[in-house]
Every structure is written in C-alpha cells, then in structure tokens.
Amino acid sequence: MPTTAELQRAVGDALARLSREPGVREVEVFAAANRALLARLSYTSNIACNGVEEPKSAESHGFGVQVVLDGPDGPLIGFGAEPSDLSVAGAERAMAKARRAAVRDPEFYGLPEPSAEPRQLADYHDPEVAELADERLVEVGWQALHGALGAFLASSRLAALAGDDEGLRRLGLIVGGDVTLLTERIAIASSRMPRPQSDESTLCTSSLTAMVESRGAKGSGWSTGTRVVQLDAEAGTDAARSAIEAIGGEDVPAGDYTVVFGPQPVTDLFNNLLLPACHASSFFSLSTPFLGKLGQRVVAEELSIHDHGALRGLMGSKGITCEGLPTGRTDLIKDGRLVGLLASWYDAQRLLRDPGAREKLGVAPEAAAAALVARNGFRYGERGGRAFETQPGTAASNVLVEARGAVPRDELIRRVGNGLYVGRIWYTYPINGLRAGDFTCTVVGDSFIIRDGRIGPPLRANSIRINDNIVRLLRQLVGVSESVKGTLVWAADEVVHAPEMAVAGVHVDEVADPAENLPPAGLRVQGD
8 A cells, every 4th residue: 555655746746747748727636545455244144254254455556647637718617537646657558638628617716725724644644454364354353352252141031032142143133234444545736736645534333233133123323533443342232132132023004203303313314414504505506494694593592512623632634624624613503504515626616606605505605714724624535544546525524413301311301201212214315305404214124102201112123214304403402412423324425423302293104014915815916
C-alpha cells in the first residue's frame, strides 16, 4: 500500500507535468490508497461451520484528475481516473480521459480555494490497522463471535428452553456479521492549492446479528472506533442478549403510538432523511422539506444537531476533505432552528451564486455564506474508503445529537407510559420525494412493547411498518436520553452519535404474517 509520502510526491509530480499541457486553465490531482481487512462471521449451532468463515483483504490505489480546459464558448470541465499507477504516465492517462469527458458546466465556478480555517487534525490514525497480520484479524473476529457465544451459553432462559446441550444446539443459534478494518490514505494538489497535502485515517467496525431461529428471535449489536483495541466482545454480546430478549414476540395492531427510537433507528432516519435534507445540493435542486427555512425553526426547539469531522478518536473524523479543505464543526440545527448546511465546494459555490438562492434558502446569499462552508466534500466509494475514481460529493462525518432536558433511559421509558420501543429498522426511504418528508420503514428486531412505564414483552420481528413524516416526528419529541452510542448503518458514510428519542403519535401499520399467505395444504401452485 503506498505511503502518504509517496502519494504526496505523486500528486506533486503529476501537477507539475499536467499544468504545462496546452489549453489547461486549471488542474487538480487527487490520489488515494485504501486497504480493507474483513473477517466474515458465520456461526450456526446445528450446521457445521468455521465461525470466522472468510478473512480477506482488498487494496486499491490510483489517480483522479479534474481539469479546466479552454473551450470555444467558455471553460470545459473534465474528470478522468487511472487505477494502480501513481507514475506521471498514469496521471497522463487520467488526464487524457478527463479531456475526452470535458463538457460545459455553467454551474462550475472554479476549483476549491484555500480555506481561512486551519487544519485541526493530524497524526490521528492507528498504525496497527495498516500493518495488521492475518492472525490478528482472525483473532479480532473471534473476539466478537465469542462475545455472542458466551452470552448464549450464560443464558438461563436458553438453558431452560433447551434442557441439555443437544437441545441447545437444536434451538438454532445463529451469529452472522463482520469485522471491518479500513486504512485510507489520500493526497491532493491543484493549481489553486499547489502544495501537496495528505491525510491518513483508520476505521474499525463490528456489526453482528444473532438469532434463536427456532423461536423466530433475532438481535443486533455493533461497535465503532478508530483503533483495533477498541473492538472487543461487546458487539457479539449485545447481539446475542438482544436475540434472547426477543423470544416470544407479540404483535400490536395498527395505530398511532408513542415510540422510543433506539440509536440504530435514529441513525437510519438521519442517514436516509434528515441529513440529505441538510445538503446544499438538496436546496439547489428544490428537494428538501426545509426549503426556504434557513434561520427558521424546523424541529423541536430542544433539539440541536451538528457535524464535526475533526474530533480525535471518533470514527468519522478526517484531517482534510477530499477537496483539500480542513474539516471542522458545522452546526446544522441549533435549538430547533436550521442554521447550517453540509456542503462540498462545488455545491456551496453554485448555491450561493444561484439567481434563485434567496427563495431556496430563505435569506440573501451573502447572509448565508457562513452557513455554507465546504467542510464535507468527500469521495467515498461503494466498497468503503476514499475513492480516487469519483468526484467529490457531500457526506457528513460525525453527527452529534444533543437535547436540552435529556433524561436517563429509565426515565424516558417511564415518561412514555404505554407505547413501543423500536430498536432496529431497515428499508428506510423517502416516499413522495425527499421534499415531502414522508417515509416508510420496517421494524426488524430489538423492539419491545412499553407498558406502564416499563419495557414489556418483545415485539415480533417484521410485524409492523412505520409510515410517517420525518419533520412531524422531530417536532413531536416527548424526550431524549442522556446516553448516546456511535452508530453506523448499512451504506452510510457518516457515524451518528445517537441518543434514544421518544416521539408522540407515530403511525404504525401491520405487516401480514408470511405464514398466512401460504396456499392451502394439497393445493398445487403453478408457475415458471
């Protein structure tokens, strides 16, 4: 894996060469190298298995070049990438692709310029992640798996159901998930920021799901960090305990409930709905429920949310963005008011210069400049890491949720009285477009019925779907817990440090039991 010094040298040499090509007004050279280590976990009590099934690694590196060229009707903008070659020749091939792809973009106002803010974070990665031996990767995987198996074996409830060791095996104890360790290295230089900059970050995650298959019960657990030593048995232990607690799940009828959303649902709702609504690009495209509301109250006044990409020790932190600009704090919602947006340089510049900016933002563009600082321009890839082959988009880093009057978890449950505790959702997505704020999701586990101010029986997995509106939910807060948990959901680029949030009047619909849709015994079903 190339070092950051090698990446810096590569972008510096490439910039010097490409800047001299004919017709070039400006050029930006970005290089990235990623190394992902993955331990896939798969344990089944009644089928032979290896436990840690698939330890593997993947590496990639290469150039991404953006160029501004002279054109007959104004500048042309092009982007090209070249994998696995950090020589000047590799940069030239990326440049040739950028030339072929160059088009007019009237919303492009130049490459990123130096920020007035200083860089806050350096030398914050874990060197062990990049040099991790295969044996250590397997050991980290077994730590998480042992946490789950230990919780299963220690459960008096499972012991009573099983009767003996053979019965325990027949219960169908399942643990699946993975441990992921990622090293990211980048370097960038451009005509406007010719001195090469570099950054190196490490990310460590465990994510597990446990099941007691014979009882239709499942639970989840996870942990996040920046260092290998932060990954222990916690994720596995939490997953198994949650699965045990889910045995004997009950159904509830459709209706409106006071719901406590746990950290995972809060994160999933933010990742799919709230944070995209706070992107500068969503305001530019008229696709946010907060259109024209900068500076106005948009959620409950006790709620404050900010993004901070430069906090040492948090998994989403980076030293610089993939545009070469320093990360830092962006307040999004302060005491219920929308006060800032997540932005890349490109998105910030085109929104501030948009003739319709006043209507889209709700204030004059010059008054909005402080709310549109480009601290969130990242090039994230589908397989994780900072991808050389993509152009910057907008992504949050560490999202921190705060609330005035936060209370201990037990007090939050007592305050609800009768309702639901929702611990895990999936397939969360906007319906009727992001601007409407309407969404749907399915409750898939870790959830309970709240009765008389206490956690009661478990809710049967996949038995209800939530159909509601994110803005309405965030205006109807009953309370927020004091405790928060760093949470990462599937396909998310940011980590949300999420509390538990109680909301009144959440609409729930029943999901039909699949067993009820089976054909009658003896009926022949024809099909392809």
